[in-house]
Amino acid sequence: MPDPGDFPIQSSANILGFVHCLRAAEFDVSTEDAALIGRALTGFSNPDLRLSRTTCRALCCRNKQEWHRFDALFDAYWFPQYGQDHETPESEMEKPSRSGGGLAGIGTGTDVFDSYKQDDIGVGAGAGRQTTLAKADFRFLNNRAAMRRIEELAECLAQQIRSRLSRRRELTRRAGQLAVRPTLRASVRTGGLPLQPWYARRRLQPPNLVVLHDVSHSMTFNNPLLFRFTRGLTRRFNSAEAFVFHTRLFRVTPIFRETSIARMREILEHNNKLWLGGTCIADSLAEFREQFARQTVKTDSLVIIISDGFDSNEPEQLATQLKWLRQRCRRVVWLNPMLERAGFNPEKEAVWNIRRNVDRLLPAHSLDALRRCVQALSQG
């Protein structure tokens, strides 16, 4: 541990160097923050290690992850002789998970991606983390921390999907437009004096979401991110339903509603029937239609299909099922993680077959793409 005695933080050059170090570690420290650190630390008559550390932490950290990483960065900059790593391994920040596997890429999100390390395509090549991570194709992320971060962001992003403003109005005692008729009706009790006015405002209506997630072998690389995205969608609205499919279809809503991600992973991994390879999208949709559609799909439902579109069924079968689904619900949106990837050359006919039978076909290979998906999904 560093010696708290001799601590040379009062030099403004040192403080600036530390701020640059934090920015290099993807902390969002503004010039104003740097000035505040300088003002706070140089203002102290005798700043010791602990005070300086806590001051810098309060001023520079923006979230829990940065809070946990800060100490290691602080020690690495001010006490390089102690040989601290610049970044606390993500695995040390989290509680040890009882699960050790990695089926379909959901175990750690890393084992699968280790094979891509030879490509040596890192995350830190751009100007800053926010932009780079947002645009990075998550298939090429080989950094454990970045992978974790992008998974978290995907889940957060999914939770930003908005409730729709219903055309129906609800009466409230405050806020909104004055509802004349109910106010007059209520005023009868008080001799015609409108003492307690009623207001009307448009009701927020959560969308009826149904997510159908392809977990076949070809989707293995996409699943770490998309599982968290689906989890975010499912947890955002109580009425949302989630299903996974390959050659068969399974309801997984209760699993995605698990608060603990570790437990969700464990349950998913222990469910061997979920991971049988192969893809029969049309058959799975037919199974969904027979077993679950009556309970889950309503006329105003938004059905999201997450799949790369590789299907062993005939295209006509898929078209038939999609047509039926589209008639049954309000919108069908297909998120394809392969769509804008370099080197992905699907048969034009296959893409056209999907495109003409769904309302939107959107790419879902990066955070930026998912952000666009969320915007599209929020549009009613």
Place this chain on the structure above:
Amino acid sequence: MQEKIAHLITALKGCRYIADDDLATTLSLMEDLSRPVLIEGEAGVGKTAIAAALACVRDTQLIRLQCFEGIDVSSAVYEWNYTQQLLWIKLSEQRDESVHESDIYNERFLLARPLLKSIRQDRAPVLLIDEVDRADEAFEAFLLEILSEFSITIPELGTLTATSIPYVILTSNGTRELSDALRRRCLFHYVPYPSYEKELVILNTHLPDMDSQLLRQITRFVQALREWDIRKRPGVAETIDWARALCGFDVTSLSDSPAVVRSTLSCLLKTTEDRQFVREQGIESLLTVSA
């Protein structure tokens, strides 16, 4: 500064809040830099209690704004008292007095909600904006304006500027990602689950009459339980509740009263799944650790 922080820690302890250096430094910076503090952490670790303790230390008013989905200006900032306005108009009509707009829209009929109330105090209050992650983004953007300017514009009255800058504490449970803009305007503090030593001191502070050996056992038990893979880990508030419950059953040692421990676990475990999980695992190992 060190003296100030040490003094603040002592003062918070006097208000039954056990703060560490980190928190005390952040609160001191909040006062020095006039910046809001965003406090994140799991439920039940004492985020809201920080605001109450600070209000107690500064001997000032605690004004709380509880956020929720759909919160709007009328619940957070101000609202016109329409009932009184209508009555006043009616009375004026009966007296054959003419009614002007300025007669109706003045401070007499203004109902100040927490945000407006907080900037109109003579003595700077502590403004607690609780669970800000539950509010929607539009309200968050509105908060940004208030937290940077500390002034509120009411179309009928004009701009009301702060008579005193409140100590603003925002709490979040992390159910939604807050905007970068809001985070950038705030100091940040994260409240983790307390260490064994800290939790023991907290229990001793809140339950000074309880046997210290039993409190040690309770703390060890809860600390071990938090390591389990349960959905909702117990916070400090739950630990205090449980200790009180055990005290009510006249328990002197956890290992001597396993039946009471089992029956009072509802103080710690708040979901059916967790209760089922703990029942399946058994509490013997926890009792062994706590002994």
